[in-house]
Amino acid sequence: MKSWVSSAFSDSAFANTTKPTRTTRASSQKQTLSNLTNKEPKAKISEPFNSPAKKQKENTLSLSLKYEPTTRADLSVHKNKIDQLSNLLDQIISKERGSILLIEGPSGCGKYITLKVLCKEKGVELVEWDPSNVNLKSFDLQIDGEYNEPYESQIKNFSQYLFKSSRYESNQLFNNDKSTQNVKKVMLVKEIPNFAFRDPKIFVNLLNDFKRFSKFSLIFSLTQTTYSSDINPQKIFPTDIRKDLKCLEISFNSIANTFMNKKIEKIAKMEHFGFVDKKFLENLCSTSNGDLRHAINLVELTSTGHKVQFTQKKISKTKTGEAINFDSGSKDANYSIFRGLGKILHRKNVDNNFEEFKMPKHLVQYKRPVLSADPEDIYDKLPLSSDLILSYLHQNYIDIFNIKSSSSNFDCQFEALDSINDSFIMSDIINKTSCLFESGTNTGTQEARLKEISASISIRSVLFNFYFSTENESKSLWMPLFKPFNSKLIEAKLKRKKMARDFLNLAIENNSNMIKYLIEMNKEFFIELIPFVQLRSTMRRPPGQQRDNLVQMMFKPEFTQLFSKCTKTRSNQQQTTENDYENQQDEQDENVLLNENKPYKKESNVSNSANKGNYEYEDASGLKIEDFNF
């Protein structure tokens, strides 16, 4: 180890190692990059490298690769995390059978690098799967330009990768080369192959086989996203699959600001960018959001090509000067749902540009100040699909509109509401139409395009119509956002239908003629039958008459929800039939039905609800709409 480190300090070693790294960058990343530059503040030694000619050569290597750490000490990851990963690695290397390790963490937090460094430490070879190495011959080019999807070849490719290592092993048995025999291998998958998203079953089966047959271990490096998109790696490894496969897990956190600052200062020193401005560092840290790779790239961006960089003052100027434009280079920080919706529902304007824009006379009422956030941008960053955005907006717009319009004396309330509703409808129809496109290669983009348009319509409509006079704009009013009720609605309906089916089955067992309704379990059943049967339950029985079997069945606990009434009328009904309950059973049921008749909470002020933690709103079907206050 020591010799390896010390060689980095010698000039010749450095000069030699630049060249191979340049060429190996293009090929697979199996080659481990040796330590390139010194990190010790012995800048004086590296001075000779700062002559312009040689600097040109160095500039062809990207900073993030150049300053890749090769020892534990160089890593910007927390020590405990490194130890944790080290232990896990020891664990899986020592095992005989294949095991699977999942490393999760946001992008640029050091998963791959830490792994590399540790593997080097332990003398373990890291074998990576390269998805770009696809066999083009497997494409079946046919007439009209249509060809079969190559996903089979990717499966083959992947399974070859998984299992060839075991084949190698057998080869090595005959190969008595000790040096290669003792080298342990660990396999790494950085990108999950696409077929795993299409056919997760095949993928899981492959992994199961791997576990059974392979002698090596497999590491997945999963980048966490908050996207609910289709290619979210979290989808591939839900908890039950993790249990089945007995995966080991470790999750990395994003890199702390202190580490980031240290590293950047080091790099700056090494590259002679001069003294780094504190404010610049702050901006850098906030924009990259714990992604060190991104931060280093930004540093590189802001420092390209100017000889001016060598001087102190000018550097800081250029750096601070460019600090304002960070939006252009900023990371695609995804908005959390709350933030994104907040941007739409609480419109922010760029104050100064209002006056410049002149509208023709007949359109003056449509004049709006310039937005500070671009609507399409919001859509891109929101981790929601367009129909979910629509549902969220629809669920929440009315409350916020209510508060804002009442506080700012908004005149044309209904016009605005009308317009918003119209655009919601348009959005919804476009969404529905986009789903009708077959998910093929050509039409996939059409579907995406339509969804974009639909989201654009709904977002812009809300932004346009939420135009309240700025004077009374309340500052940072706490308004809770609710989850759309639609999914609960679907659940509730299905539940009801299932209950209805059970009820019918029970009725049929008890020799009823209701067998016909099993087939017609729709309109008539719910519109007519259920309400009327339920009415009978509330009726006073003529004296001496036993309660109907049918009605008796109704009171079984499984069916109370099926026969629950629409809430508001309960107060009317109860007045006439309260006196009619004789048995305790009746009273019990009465209580069950009464409990559902809670007063409507939302009539109270919103400010009250703001103070509550988990605000629950019950609907009569007994389900609760859970909202999360961000």
Add this chain to the structure above:
Amino acid sequence: MSLWCDKHRPKTLNTLDYHKEQADQLKKLVHSEDFPHLLVYGPNGAGKKTRIMCSLKELYGPGVEKLRIERQQFETPSKKTIEMTTLASNYHIEINASDAGIYDRIVIQEMIKTIAQTNQLDAQTQKSFKVIVLTEVDKLTKDAQHALRRTMEKYMNSCRLILCCNSTSRVIPAVRSRCLSLRVPAPTADQIAMILKQTCKTEGLNLPQELANKIALKSNRNLRRALLMCETAYVAHYPFTNDQEISEPDWELFLRETARQIVQQQSVDRIVQIRDRLYELLCHCIPADIIFKGLLKELLTICDGQLKPQIVEIAADMEHKMNLGDKQIFYLEAFVVKFMSIYKKHLEFSLAGCI
């Protein structure tokens, strides 16, 4: 143990109470040499299913009444399995294919193929074909209807289809041309009253004429509903009195109250409340188009004559769009908002006019 509407359902074509000519025609058809494919259509509660069962009994005898529930599984090209419940006797099978959603075509094709390929065991007395009853044909997708058409032609020999729907508009002409259409109109209020009296008589109860007429009127020419109302009235209060209250389904009362609330106040707060009420109705599996129609009806009774055409237009427009879209609550709410906005303007206008 059963409801009156099921207990007293006529079982033979002879015992049908109204549309007797049609019953005669059906009888002739059954006894003729070739029984065609049938398309029975008409409003709810008019007696379509009753007539179909009666015809089946006429065709096959009492064996048709021994029904059993079967659950069948179908596999779609996308490897999804759908489970369908069917009602079958030895001679026929009844299925609601629109339950399968977008996979109804597969269900129909598979079902008919299997039925058509198994021959009648008892060939001597019985007919050489089996009958497949498809309900809610107007909810089938166009694909399914095209598939239906083809299978109808192919398997004419071994099975006959009886299709049942509310209206033929959504049945493609190709299917219509292959069937004999039978229109079953809704019974008149008088006919309903007569049936109610008869039923009560069979039950040993005495139903005064006035009450019978009342129920018949309130039932909206829907015989099933009339019988349910009558039965509920019996449970509520017997002996019957003429001024007895006839109960309505709770969701209708709820809807009425909702309409009243809409007209009472037009504000954003009110919209929030209405939205919750609409969700409540949807949760109870009340179909959205029924909500539309009910709401419209109630609003029209309350609001001013001048506005009526406009409101009708809006309602028709929204309801039509609802069929194109996905989430029904959007359209219901949009209708409410539009109504409120028109109504409010109208109120302000008329107030201003008065001053």
Add this chain to the structure above:
Amino acid sequence: MSTLPWIEKYRPKTVDDISYQDEIVAVLKKIISNDTGEFPNFLFYGPPGTGKTSTILAAARELFGPELMKSRVLELNSSDERGINVIREKVKTFAQFTPSGHRSDGKSCPPFKIVILDEADSMTSSAQAALRRTMEKESKTTRFCLICNYISRIIEPITSRCSKFRFKPLSKDILIQRLSFIAEKENIACDRDTLVTLVNCSEGDLRKAITYLQCASRLKLESGCIKSSDVLEIAGILKDDVIEKILDTCSTGSFEKVEQCVQNLIFDGFSCNQIVTQLHDVLIERHDLNDAKKAIIFEKIACVDNDLIEGADEYLQLLDLLVLIMKQMK
């Protein structure tokens, strides 16, 4: 045991029997007698019930003889699977059989096969694109005949590869002739009036007319004579006085009455499409409405028709339409 539907029973078996489509009959006869194998790809289009399928089937029968027909003719309908794969697989395999040039009864027959694609306008454009390639490749051994209602739905590369023939809607005389022929054969008594009603109901579609005739005869087995009213009932057509009544209600200008009228129509179970079509036919003739009003009404009728097809509720659409008519009639 069960009788064949009359449309199958009385389908023309030879090209000569086909009524009224002179052009195509002439061309086909020439091809059949000529025997040089000059059989182009055909594209038959036109309204339904005019004899497109019958024509090609009759031609195939004449060319190949009834025995060979089954092996030489492949019929693909829109209800069958007709995706791209099927086009490739099925048609390819079918086309690969090399047909001989001789028939079993000695006559020579052209050495190719026919693929009939019925309802070609419901094929997706990608299936059609795949088809065009196959048409070219297999042109030596296979000829295609596409049948559709609207030629605009067929992609241009295919229409350019085919000889197009338009089938005209049949004239009333021809229809009456054919119907009386069938009625005689089946021993159905029906007077001239009934036949005229039949023809009016069927809109130039012979298949429809024959089906109605068959249905009517089934319902009236014992009484024998079929009346006009029976035909109307089968076709689901409303009587004229019902339509008149509707329009009278509209002219009263009372909203409640119109509402009640719509309610009754729905209760009677009539198809809304049918009502709208009939209203349209009657309204065109009326003199008490000027052109501007008629224009507004007909625009609404078009919208309502479209909405109904898309699945809208009948009651609301009909109410909307009648309210508009009421407004225009004021």
